[in-house]
Amino acid sequence: MNNGLFPGDPSRIGGYDVLGRLGEGGMGSVFLARSPQGRRVAVKVVRSELSGDDEFRGRFRSEVNRARQVPPFCTAEVLDADPDHDPPYLVVEYVEGPSLAQVIRERGPLGAAQLHSIAVGVATALTAIHGAGVIHRDLKPANVLVAPGGIKVIDFGIARAFEATSQHTRTNQMVGTVSYMAPERIDTASGQPVGPAADIFAWGAVVAHAATGRNPFGGDSATAIAMRILTQPPDLSGLGGTLRELVSRALEKDPAARPTARELLDALLTAAAPRGDAGPAQPLVLTSALKVSPAAGGDGQSTPSPLGAVDRTGTSRRRRLTALGAIAAVIALVVPAAVFGPQLLRNLSKPDPVSPTTAGGPATDAPTPTAAPTSKTTTGTPPPAADSTRAILAGQRRILVHVVEIDRDLSLVLGEAVSVGDGTGPDALFALEPVGVDYMIKSLNPDVVHLPCLGVKIDADGDKSLVNTECEISAATLFGISPEGKDDKGRTSYAIVSEKYGVVQWSPSQKNIYVEFMGDAPLSTTFSLVDRGAV
Numbered sequence: 220m221n222n223g224l225f226p227g228d229p230s231r232i233g234g235y236d237v238l239g240r241l242g243e244g245g246m247g248s249v250f251l252a253r254s255p256q257g258r259r260v261a262v263k264v265v266r267s268e269l270s271g272d273d274e275f276r277g278r279f280r281s282e283v284n285r286a287r288q289v290p291p292f293c294t295a296e297v298l299d300a301d302p303d304h305d306p307p308y309l310v311v312e313y314v315e316g317p318s319l320a321q322v323i324r325e326r327g328p329l330g331a332a333q334l335h336s337i338a339v340g341v342a343t344a345l346t347a348i349h350g351a352g353v354i355h356r357d358l359k360p361a362n363v364l365v366a367p368g369g370i371k372v373i374d375f376g377i378a379r380a381f382e383a384t385s386q387h388t389r390t391n392q393m394v395g396t397v398s399y400m401a402p403e404r405i406d407t408a409s410g411q412p413v414g415p416a417a418d419i420f421a422w423g424a425v426v427a428h429a430a431t432g433r434n435p436f437g438g439d440s441a442t443a444i445a446m447r448i449l450t451q452p453p454d455l456s457g458l459g460g461t462l463r464e465l466v467s468r469a470l471e472k473d474p475a476a477r478p479t480a481r482e483l484l485d486a487l488l489t490a491a492a493p494r495g496d497a498g499p500a501q502p503l504v505l506t507s508a509l510k511v512s513p514a515a516g517g518d519g520q521s522t523p524s525p526l527g528a529v530d531r532t533g534t535s536r537r538r539r540l541t542a543l544g545a546i547a548a549v550i551a552l553v554v555p556a557a558v559f560g561p562q563l564l565r566n567l568s569k570p571d572p573v574s575p576t577t578a579g580g581p582a583t584d585a586p587t588p589t590a591a592p593t594s595k596t597t598t599g600t601p602p603p604a605a606d607s608t609r610a611i612l613a614g615q616r617r618i619l620v621h622v623v624e625i626d627r628d629l630s631l632v633l634g635e636a637v638s639v640g641d642g643t644g645p646d647a648l649f650a651l652e653p654v655g656v657d658y659m660i661k662s663l664n665p666d667v668v669h670l671p672c673l674g675v676k677i678d679a680d681g682d683k684s685l686v687n688t689e690c691e692i693s694a695a696t697l698f699g700i701s702p703e704g705k706d707d708k709g710r711t712s713y714a715i716v717s718e719k720y721g722v723v724q725w726s727p728s729q730k731n732i733y734v735e736f737m738g739d740a741p742l743s744t745t746f747s748l749v750d751r752g753a754v
Contacts, residue, residue, distance in 0.1 A: 232262050232308055233301055247306070251313060260298060261314075263374075265307045276302045283309060286375065288351035293344035295364075295373045314371050319429060320360035328432040331460055337363070338426045338462060339487045340370025345422060345480035348375050349415040356413070358421035359399045360428060397441045397448075398434040399424045402472050405445050412736065416474035422483065423453075423469030431457040435470065461490040479718065607750045608711065612700070614651050617663055619749040620715075622725055622732075623706045629732070629746075631662040637673060637685040637732050639725070642749075649673075650754050652690070657697040657718075659690055663754070672696050675720045675734050683720050683734035694719040703745045712745035 224230075228250070230237050235252035238259070242249045247265040254260050265279070280302040287297045291312065299310035319337065323329070329337065341363055348355055355362075355375040364371040401420035403411035427435040435453035438444040453470045455463055465486055471477050478486070610616045619642045620629040628642035629649065640647055648663040652672075660673040667687055674688035674695040688696060699716040706712045715723040721736040724744040 229264070232264060233299075233304060233310075235260065235262055235310065237262070252310075254298075254310075259313045261295065261311050263309045263311070265309075267306045276307060279307055285351065285353045289353055289375065290347045290351070293340070293347050293369065293371060294375065295371055311373070314364045314366045314373065316364050316366035316371075318361050319363040319365060319425070322365055323360060323429060323432060328457070329429050334426065334430050334462065335487070337365075337370065337429055338422075339484070341372060341422055341425060342480055342483040342487055344370060344372035345415075345418055346484050348372065349418070349480050354413070354415055355418045355421070356404075357396065357399075358418050358425060359396045360425055363425065397444050398428075398436065400445070400448065401474065402449050403474055406449055411474060414474065414736070415480065416477045419469050419477045419480065419483065420471075420474075422480075423466045426462060426466050427453065427455060427458055427470075430462070431455075461487075481718075608748075611748050611750060612651060612653065612658075614653055614658075615754060617648050617650055617751040617754055619647055619751055620649050620660070621706070621747045621749050623712050623745045623747055624743065625725060625727075628749075631664055631667055631673070631687055633664075633667045633670070633687070635687075637687070639732065648751060651700070651748075654692055654697060657699055659692070659696050660698060660715075661690060662687065673698075675717050677720075685723060685732050685734060698723070703742065706745070706747045708747075710747040710749070712747050714742055714744075715746055 224237065224240055228237065228240060228248075232250065232252065234255050238251045238253060240248065241251050241261060247263060250262045250264065252260050252262045265275075280300075283297065283300040283302065289297075295311040295314050297309070297311055301308055317325075341358070345355070345358075353375055355372070357374055358372065362372060362374045364373060397405070399421040401413075401417040403409060404413055404417055424435060433454075434444065435455055436444050436447040436451065437454070438447055449472075453467070455467060458466060465478070465483065469477055469483070607616065611618055621642070622628065622639055625639065627639040628647045630638050630640035630642075630644075630646045631649075632638075632646050646662075646664045646666070650661050650663055652659040652661050662671045662673070664671070670687040670689060672688055672690035673685055674693070675683050676686045676688075676695070677683050690696065695717070697718065699714075699718065701714045701716060703712050703714050717723075717734060720734050722734065722742060722744075723746075724733055724735050724742075725731075726733055
């Protein structure tokens with residue numbers, strides 16, 4: 220909402236003419252402005268006292284770069300930023316449409332169909348945001364916009380740069396809204412890392428609030444709310460139907476017990492989307508599109524598990540996935556036609572039918588990811604670079620997995636953990652095996668035919684290493700392959716990431732390959748895939 224300008228507000232920021240004030244938050248003020256090309260944009264201006272803080276500017280710059288990686292179909296697209304301006308500012312797409320907070324204030328709790336649409340829309344946005352390696356950290360109804368083109372989640376990622384400079388906050392002050400904060404954000408002494416699971420907790424609180432008009436940990440003060448978040452179960456009375464169990468899982472105290480954004484989306488889309496407040500609720504189908512078996516080094520059981528039974532003892536989540544991969548993960552799912560777009564706005568502008576007579580529509584099953592075509596080229600000259608990359612990602616080419624930073628290649632010998640070598644022997648030959656948008660990485664070394672795939676193993680100290688294991692689809696054997704840039708020979712370099720356990724890295728001090736939950740640590744190891752002929 221354009222509130223005009225206050226005395227002292229700027230008339231111009233960088234190259235943008237300021238038209239009015241949209242709002243104000245902990246980090247600064249947001250203005251409606253016009254770009255030099257005449258486009259209306261939203262400009263977030265950071266508080267002036269941060270201008271002289273070099274640490275903040277560096278973090279702000281880093282978070283802006285991360286935010287640029289998020290696909291714009293479900294967020295306000297980042298258009299420009301100047302961390303060196305006085306004060307720093309960020310320019311994003313101006314999104315027409317009310318916030319979810321405004322909708323709830325004006326209409327009260329949402330009906331079943333509208334609530335399901337909001338839940339799916341925000342889960343879709345988190346899938347893309349987390350896929351780009353960004354954590355929102357301040358998800359709340361005010362940051363969910365109900366736009367004509369669909370749900371848009373705004374103000375993601377940048378809060379981390381502000382929160383890290385704690386000298387600019389008052390004693391015991393945290394950046395964000397306590398009602399939507401995960402326990403690990405409140406109890407910093409717990410040692411729990413603040414990762415994507417904190418956004419999942421906020422998703423549960425947002426959906427519960429949209430359903431009931433109140434926060435599930437409501438109290439008469441921020442301190443009371445925080446204590447209830449840390450010690451009490453959520454009050455989900457009034458939330459029924461297909462969402463209650465999933466919201467309950469999202470609000471688990473232990474971040475490892477919460478589903479990922481992709482699991483949320485899978486479960487929401489395989490559940491029946493209700494129409495109005497129609498009849499008895501359909502049961503929530505807690506199945507993942509990809510059933511997993513126990514991680515390598517586990518108890519050896521191989522029974523596929525539904526989402527509710529997946530081993531979630533690990534604390535890691537995928538930190539990086541390409542924008543393409545995130546979009547593919549969403550497109551691969553069957554999205555109900557009425558979930559997004561103008562229909563949702565129309566539904567939110569009027570009450571649900573008073574006396575519907577039919578239950579929600581039939582469940583729509585999300586397709587199980589399938590492997591890419593396995594036909595392989597067996598003769599002929601090496602394909603051009605673009606065709607070679609496609610063939611590698613389709614599992615049709617033998618490859619060296621080249622560690623860019625040390626100019627060495629992964630090597631797998633029977634009975635040993637994955638190491639590095641000079642890439643000259645059969646122990647350095649691998650092939651990708653596509654599984655949906657992820658991959659198993661299979662060794663072509665004839666000496667390891669019984670344990671040919673790479674997997675994550677956790678030792679007694681909790682350290683994670685890369686070892687050879689059976690080629691069974693599991694949380695330990697599936698990896699995202701995320702483009703990160705170019706190596707010194709112009710080949711695409713990739714991060715290799717386990718959704719559950721973290722990113723594959725090289726340790727210069729230990730001289731070995733290991734797996735690490737990234738947290739706020741920079742990515743230090745990338746890999747190029749070197750074509751070595753048809754499989």
